[in-house]
Amino acid sequence: MAKSTGKSSGPIRGDAPGGFIFIPLGGTGEIGMNFNLYGCDGAWIAVDCGMGFSGPDAPEAEILLPDPGFIAEQREALRGLVITHAHEDHIGGVARLWPQLRCPIYATPFCAAVVRRKLAEAGLGREVKIHVIKPGGSFTLAPFSLRFIPMTHSTPEAQALAVTTSYGTVLHTGDWKSDPNPVVGHTMDEAALRELGDAGVLALVSDSTNAMNEGHSGSEAEVAKSLKALIGDLPGRIAVTCFASNIARVSSVIEAGRAAGRHVALVGRSLGNYVAAAQEAGYMQDVPDFVPEEEIGAIPDDNLLLVVTGSQGEPRSALARIAADTHRYAVLGEGDCAIFSSRMIPGNERAITAVQDALVRRGVDVITDDDQFTHVSGHPARDELKKLYRLVRPKYVVPTHGEWRHLSAQAELAEAEGIPALRLENGDVLQFGPGAPEIVDTVPTGRLAVDGDRIVPLKGGVLGARRRMLFNGVVVGSFIADGAGQPLGTVRVSAPGLLDEAEGKFRQQVEKEFLELLLDLPRKLRADETAFIDAARAGLRKIMGKHFGKRPLVEVHMLQMN
Structure with missing residues (x-):
């Protein structure tokens, strides 16, 4: 884990820090959810806004998004969202997260066409301003001077982004590879990369996905x-x-x-x-x-x-x-x-x-590709990374876009090529200048989950309850009480995932114990509806724990008759 030095050129929340900084909010130390920030003297740009898949560690969710909360609080200083290419792990979060960002979008013609369709499906087509930048084009979002450099990838018009400020130039590669025959789209613009290197590149923020693979990614x-x-x-x-x-x-x-x-x-x-x-x-x-x-x-x-x-x-x-x-x-x-x-x-x-x-x-x-030659990667293997180092000649390499083993492999490769590597993870604040680059702080990061038509935090709340239900089940106890809190008649306990219809006698035993618990509660407590329900919920949880050895999610419904 990257450590903070405790130094900072300014507060992280509120006013943006001075100097030239880079903050990955997603996609560094993981596959997918690429979402990066560059800051300069109080202004910000975002680069890419992607989604990811949850995997077996979060079975309660399918699609994940980076949490944009840090930059959303400062969106008045967000000059724009720049998209490097049209893959879901770089654009899949745009339509869902733009309402928190509310900034212009900058993209090449193909990427803009894809993003427009996504925004239209989300009902945002008329709200979002998309600026179309031709491949290799330059534009300014003061104090940032920006230039697209055509790269090759497994989707058309992939662009590296040169970010120039008064403190120097950083090249953000996006996803790329070196392929002389890409079938569709541009080859890597080696002349532009060499020209950028001749002018001086402070740091290369680089795709690490295939940094463990020797040789070339294939054509x-x-x-x-x-x-x-x-x-x-x-x-x-x-x-x-x-x-x-x-x-x-x-x-x-x-x-x-x-x-x-x-x-x-x-x-x-x-x-x-x-x-x-x-x-x-x-x-x-x-x-x-x-x-x-x-x-x-x-x-x-x-x-x-x-x-x-x-x-x-x-x-x-x-x-x-x-x-x-x-x-x-x-x-x-x-x-x-x-x-x-x-x-x-x-x-x-x-x-x-x-x-x-x-x-x-x-x-x-x-x-599959284990049986026949059906696939090549769109990401650079080690020979391609070394080729890019020699074209751009950066003073530093910052590995991004990959899990920790990929980031470490690229850091080791860069250092073997004589280029210092700066290792960081999501939330680290890397200050490029003034002074020598260093990690100066961290900011909050997190993951959001797409749940139907809404976005919810992955941790706690709705999905926390769903995870508990998944592993421990859910129990609902229902009963009728009079105005004084005296239970009337029988109770009902429903426990999908714990009790099935064949366990009628067992259910009756649980319901009997639940009713006895309710009757045993003090009258004074039963007169307070909130306290009564809380006590009933805790008691039912103990009953289910005794019988099943689990701590299910428990809800109690009381219908009060006056």
Whole structure:
């Protein structure tokens, strides 16, 4: 854990500190939820605003968001939200968290098209000002001078962001790789990176996801060639699942289907949105007409290719519904094939294997990147990181975007290349200047959970109660009392997850003990409704603990008759 020196150039809350600072609020020490702040002499910009998946450590939630509370309290000083690229772990929180930020958004044409659709779905389309910046463009949010530098990644128009202030320049890489044949989108602008390095770069805030991997991440063009050969040899229906935002991969799958004489259907709403955004930005102009979902059944199996959402095992995704045989139109069965053209995001392993198992149970042949060459990463391996170091020549490297093992691997690599590394975690306040860079403070961070149409804290409150219910059950005791608090008639105890209908005699015993407890409470206490219910709740909890050895969530309902 990064430690604070106890020094600070100014208060963290209220007025922003002086100098030039960097604060990751999400995405450093974890995969997903990328949300970063740069501050300079009282002003702020935010870079990316993503989501993440909860994983087995938080089964009560599915989608997580970084807590923006720190910057939301100072949003009048927030000059804008700058988006590096259109992946969910960088834009998935925008529509949900923008009401707390209420600032302009700056993005490239493709990313802006994707974000507009998300904001429109959230009913915010007319409220949010989006400034479209061309790839490689420059703009100013005083006191910050900002410049996009085109990078290659597994979605179009990924941009590194050069952040220049009077204290120096920091290059925030976003997600990137070095790929001379990215299929769709720009190659890495090495000339611009070298030019930036010639001018002097104080620090490189760098993607660490593949910092443990030797060599090179591989080329998207090679995956396209492999998929074309694979799909051309397979009989039956074929479904390929990948990230909807990986427009290059989606394009490669479509081209492979066309070469194999197959009609292509996009299955999953997010795929349609991303393809529409790509076409709006000038990509994918020559793709064939897609088969509407409702017409999938009219196409012979050997002439059909499905591009499907759900590569991460999301429970409500198209692929999960196909695996459960609950999708309205798309069906896979004996003799068909499902190709996973993606990697497992850490934390999603159980969900993905559950979907794969369900497909295999239905007789579907499941092919992953362990079986065939179906995927390359969009993140730099060690040779690519070293290449970037040599182009940019930063004075310091700040590893971000990854779990601790990834951050540590990049820090060690940078130091082996003779560049000091600054290790930090979410909430650390890294001051780039004045003076030598150092961690000077920490700010509060946290996680929020998407719960239906609302956002709630992951810890405590609603989800805390749900977690307790998950592991210990819930008990509801109900009874009628007169105006003086005297119980009338019988009581009722409901305990879903603890008592079932076959345990009628046991339920009667619990209800008998609960009634006896109520009658034994002092009259004076029963005359106070709040105290009466609190005592009844505590007593029922003890009864259930005695019988089950658990401490369930207990609620008591009293209907008072006057």
